Amino acid sequence: MCDKLVVLRDGRVIQEAKTGETNVRQIASWMVGRQISGVADAAEEKERKFGEVILRTQNLWVDMPGETVRDVSIEVRQGEIFGLGGLAGQGKVGISNGIMGLYVSGGKVFVKGKEIKLNDPNSSLMEGMAFVSEDRRGVGLLLEEGIDWNITFTAMQVQEKYILHLLGGLLKWRDDKAVTKCTEEYIKALEIRCTGPKQRAVELSGGNQQKVCLAKAFAVAPEILFVSEPTRGIDVGAKKLVLDTLRRVNEETGTTIIMTSSELEELRSICDRVAIINEGRLSGILPAKSPAEEFGLLMLGHVVERSPDEISAERCR
């Protein structure tokens, strides 16, 4: 529609061009400021090794409005990047929310073979799981507080990091110096654009808010990291950075990542296996390299063909 466009990044004009003389790919590369590589295909070439089954769900159901999960049994192995895909409102988002205890759920969830207590966020966190919520502004951030609190709060409360024990452990004093130090490290590592650790989260852009959410999860040093819609509503450059960070963390620390996303291409680019959820049930699990059409079929619920009788019989059980 426009005749001419200007690309802005970090508050500077990067490029000005006539619309007719450019194409989407070129614009995207200006916006990112780095060459969009072939999404790290080369890195994926080497054989990835996984450990034991770290997370297992058995007939999990979650009562999350608009994202009801009815019956999901999956197994995820140590060190894997596991994708949860599917159309909107089919329940893929509900799974991570349910396991983290944010919505009423039932069934069984095992972490390293041990059954965990559901409906209790604290026990899920204590088991070494962390969650980056899809509802960034609602659940993910303390908008009115500084970046420092946002990043360190969960780790402080759950694991008593950044706490000084005074008077023989009687008084648990917040260690503001350690908080600031840790925040500065994450600001640097994740390239969070801000004026400093004290800047309020509400003042950040969507991409930088997302980075703060990731930093919050990393600060807990989780064994299993749930990431829900990490690239929703953020710009191209931040998207790449977020995905690269997840991949790096997975490689460096062996953190198992379970990522939920509506964007299939994104899941296929980063995950090892992708499960498709349809109508609150597992439709099927495919290796990420499978052709897109197969995923499409699963999304429509065509592969697992069960008669209504079978389903109702299962419900009775």
Next chain:
Amino acid sequence: MKEKLQAFIENAGWPRIIIGLFLLSLFIAAPMVGVRLDASLSDTLVRVGMNGILVLAMVPMVQSGCGLNFGLPLGIIAGLLGAVTSIQIGIEGSIGFLLAMVIAVPLAVVFGWMYGQLLNRVKGDEMMIATYVGFSSVALMCMAWLLLPYTSPTMIWGYGGSGLRTTISVEGFWFNALSKHLNIRIGEFFYLPIGMYLFFALMIFLVWGFFRTKTGTAVTAVGSNPEFARASGINVDKMRTISVILSTVLGAVGILVYEQSFGFVQLYMGPFYMAFPAVAAILLGGASVNKASMVNVVVGTFLFQGILTMTPSVINSVMQTDMSEVIRIIVSNGMILYALTRKVMVKR
């Protein structure tokens, strides 16, 4: 210089600067109309010390997202029970004051716990419910004061021989129990009760310290975003209850400090309107409905009490009539009105 000034204005906020300047102009005008400056300054400072802890009692509940503590009378009642029980036992001096506090605080914890349970059921409407908790507890105690079996002759009605009086003097018991320590007296009129100020400072320090602990941090996060706190494994209701208990206890301690300086225990309808000046003061100090700091408490109490002391005396002298009570009411309620409209602005 100009930038520094701008930064200062931004930090302090226009309302506080305007009111501060108004207060300053009152202090300047005072000697011109024959009001003694040292006496009025001393008056203001004593009132700050008296009311400070009651204003401080707003902070925990504001920080935990329970809104302004309109239920302050509940804490005050705990304090009053402590006061009359201590007088009944009849111990004098600082020990008597301490005894009043020792009795009042556990009562305040119990009251606060119940109050907290109630507020956890009405999330979103805390302030309105709190107002009615305050009012109805005062009404209930109006009956209780008559029926409670206190027998000390200094406290009961002279003619009937039973039931507590509306106003009980603490003179002879613990009048000025805090204020008499370390006070500074310059000339005939200027008097500064350092003892009371030290106690106020101690309370501020304790509350400040609480919000720097792990639990205090959790309470603040609950106020900022309860969903975030829950996702971080925090028991939201528990944190809210803690803050309500803390507010109620501070209300109880606050009224005892107020009484030892004022010299009287006011029962029956006494606590009825005590919440409003405290609410107005903290809002005036720059607090919003869900964020308050120690600076807000000190600045707000000083400005509010300053205006409340100075306006009637100065205007009275100018107009040559005695209408100080009328002016006092207009000023204090006008202040609340102003402060509450400010609250709406902050909300947006």
